[in-house]
Amino acid sequence: MSTAPLRVAMLGCGVVGTQVARLLTEHAGELAARSGRPLEIVGIAVRRTGRDRAATGVAPELFTTDAEELVTRADIVIEVIGGIEPARTLILSAMAHGASVVTANKALLAQDGPTLYAAADEHAVDLYFEAAVAGAIPLVRPVRESLAGDRIKRVLGIVNGTTNYVLDQMDTTGAGFAEAVEQAQALGYAEADPTADVEGFDAAAKAAILASLAFHTRVPASAVYREGITDVSAADVAAAREMGCVVKLLAICERTADPAGGEGVAVRVHPAMLPRTHPLAGVRGAFNAVFVEAEAAGELMFYGPGAGGEPTASAVLGDVVSVARHRVQGGRGPGESSYAELSLLPMGSTRTRYHVSLDVADRPGVLAQVALVFADHEVSIETVRQQLTPGEGDAPPRAALVVVTHQATDEALAATVDDLAKLDVVQAVASVMRVEGE
Numbered sequence: 001m002s003t004a005p006l007r008v009a010m011l012g013c014g015v016v017g018t019q020v021a022r023l024l025t026e027h028a029g030e031l032a033a034r035s036g037r038p039l040e041i042v043g044i045a046v047r048r049t050g051r052d053r054a055a056t057g058v059a060p061e062l063f064t065t066d067a068e069e070l071v072t073r074a075d076i077v078i079e080v081i082g083g084i085e086p087a088r089t090l091i092l093s094a095m096a097h098g099a100s101v102v103t104a105n106k107a108l109l110a111q112d113g114p115t116l117y118a119a120a121d122e123h124a125v126d127l128y129f130e131a132a133v134a135g136a137i138p139l140v141r142p143v144r145e146s147l148a149g150d151r152i153k154r155v156l157g158i159v160n161g162t163t164n165y166v167l168d169q170m171d172t173t174g175a176g177f178a179e180a181v182e183q184a185q186a187l188g189y190a191e192a193d194p195t196a197d198v199e200g201f202d203a204a205a206k207a208a209i210l211a212s213l214a215f216h217t218r219v220p221a222s223a224v225y226r227e228g229i230t231d232v233s234a235a236d237v238a239a240a241r242e243m244g245c246v247v248k249l250l251a252i253c254e255r256t257a258d259p260a261g262g263e264g265v266a267v268r269v270h271p272a273m274l275p276r277t278h279p280l281a282g283v284r285g286a287f288n289a290v291f292v293e294a295e296a297a298g299e300l301m302f303y304g305p306g307a308g309g310e311p312t313a314s315a316v317l318g319d320v321v322s323v324a325r326h327r328v329q330g331g332r333g334p335g336e337s338s339y340a341e342l343s344l345l346p347m348g349s350t351r352t353r354y355h356v357s358l359d360v361a362d363r364p365g366v367l368a369q370v371a372l373v374f375a376d377h378e379v380s381i382e383t384v385r386q387q388l389t390p391g392e393g394d395a396p397p398r399a400a401l402v403v404v405t406h407q408a409t410d411e412a413l414a415a416t417v418d419d420l421a422k423l424d425v426v427q428a429v430a431s432v433m434r435v436e437g438e
């Protein structure tokens with residue numbers, strides 16, 4: 001058996017890449033022992049050479065701006081550039097030249113995963129991506145391999161650290177959204193442009209990947225219902241607190257009945273109220289946690305650091321050792337599994353509970369009118385609470401009516417809210433938020 005080193009090429013040397021290179025260098029002996037052959041970095045593609053990259057421990061002459069050439073001479077390519085292009089073209093070229101690929105790129109996998117899987121099959125190489133979902137937390141491998149013999153019913157979790165940090169700050173300090181984002185940026189949790197995180201794109205990409213693996217069905221990011229946290233106000237967080245809840249940005253992937261009597265898949269990312277007693281409510285700061293419910297296994301919970309250079313590098317290196325072992329011993333890791341082809345259900349048919357807060361006039365008959373609108377749409381009310389706030393100056397007192405519903409479809413709830421807004425006695429629909437976790 002050959003003892004020649006396996007050639008490892010890296011694409012990108014940013015937050016994650018720097019730590020991958022450092023750990024590959026510092027732990028070279030152990031990684032060689034675990035892989036069966038030494039792993040030799042043959043090049044790291046960067047946008048600009050000449051910068052101080054001493055933190056990687058990699059010789060300066062190994063940095064190159066010619067990524068296209070680099071991927072033609074490697075056994076393993078690690079892609080940590082991010083984004084769609086040039087990552088996609090480079091991965092496809094690497095595979096065409098016979099390299100197995102390890103990537104952390106959730107955006108690309110969620111948009112074009114099937115193309116990458118097909119190329120991996122065509123060229124008989126591996127495609128591994130543990131770091132793409134929930135950073136260091138082992139989640140892709142458990143869902144793709146450990147639970148391959150079970151039937152997953154639901155995946156529910158917090159898969160974005162930035163938004164969890166922001167919502168946690170809002171809950172613990174009473175800060176508004178903008179203030180909490182500024183704090184997150186100052187501490188390096190949120191990027192200068194936080195759009196991908198706060199608008200839920202990052203979580204939606206991860207949800208798409210998890211749902212595809214869990215339900216053996218292609219779920220592109222475009223099929224994920226997505227609402228970010230930009231409209232979550234300090235008042236929403238306070239209202240949640242009054243109900244004994246916290247607000248979390250949840251990713252929910254469910255196997256449910258489809259209208260034709262078969263099975264479908266519903267995948268959504270949105271802020272939701274969660275009882276403080278729920279295990280996910282205790283996930284603080286930038287941590288991630290994901291529940292997986294499977295028929296035979298029951299409930300499993302995965303918890304840990306979902307981001308950060310070093311934790312994410314841990315997941316990348318685990319994949320590198322796996323694909324290296326295949327190179328040494330033969331065999332391949334799992335390919336795409338999309339045989340189930342379950343239908344992708346629209347958000348309108350999803351059933352959950354809702355917290356609806358209305359500013360209403362304080363006079364006889366208001367509650368009855370409001371209750372009638374819910375009844376008209378067959379949305380059943382679980383609790384109603386009225387709170388009176390004295391008006392300022394000569395203004396009349398304001399009444400806030402807080403309605404929590406039993407489970408209803410999103411469609412029925414949306415129609416209810418539309419009709420509530422048309423009532424004379426309703427001055428404003430102050431907020432609508434889903435309630436999960438029961």
Ligand SMILES: NC(=O)c1ccc[n+]([C@@H]2O[C@H](COP(=O)([O-])OP(=O)(O)OC[C@H]3O[C@@H](n4cnc5c(N)ncnc54)[C@H](O)[C@@H]3O)[C@@H](O)[C@H]2O)c1
Pocket residue numbers: 011012013014015016017045046047067079080081082083086104105106107131132135306307308309312
């Ligand atoms: N940072 C995290 O916590 C984290 C966690 C999980 C997954 N990821 C994923 O890991 C990947 C990398 O993330 P990051 O945080 O290290 O990003 P980053 O922006 O710090 O690093 C990306 C690097 O790639 C370089 N780059 C861009 N285009 C290039 C090109 N054509 N050739 C060579 N280099 C190029 C950039 O200059 C940058 O240094 C992304 O897919 C991201 O989604 C990151």
Ligand SMILES: N[C@@H](CCO)C(=O)O
Pocket residue numbers: 132134135159160161162163197202306307308
């Ligand atoms: N931006 C992501 C980390 C990378 O997945 C987060 O905040 O969780």
Ligand code: NA
Pocket residue numbers: 130131132133134135136137138139140315
């Ligand atoms: Na992971």
